[in-house]
Amino acid sequence: MGLGDKISNxxxxxxxxxxxxxxxxTNNEKLQAEGAADQAAAKAKQAGEHVKDAAxxxxxx
Numbered sequence: 001m002g003l004g005d006k007i008s009n010x011x012x013x014x015x016x017x018x019x020x021x022x023x024x025x026t027n028n029e030k031l032q033a034e035g036a037a038d039q040a041a042a043k044a045k046q047a048g049e050h051v052k053d054a055a056x057x058x059x060x061x
Contacts, residue, residue, distance in 0.1 A: 005049055013042035 020035025022028070 005045075009042045009045045009049070012045075013039050016040075016042060 016035045016038025018035065019038060020032050023031030023033075023035055
């Protein structure tokens with residue numbers, strides 16, 4: 001996983017958490033859902049990158 005990917009994925013996760021928190025405070029269900037979706041997407045990307053890294057480590061040996 002490249003450093004740029006890590007930063008981008010973490011930023012998406014943080015923005016999602018912010019949206020979800022703002023949605024909680026303002027009682028905006030749409031914003032809460034968008035935030036949760038952003039966080040889930042970021043975590044899925046991170047998991048995929050970890051799998052690619054693990055596969056690369058296996059095949060590089």
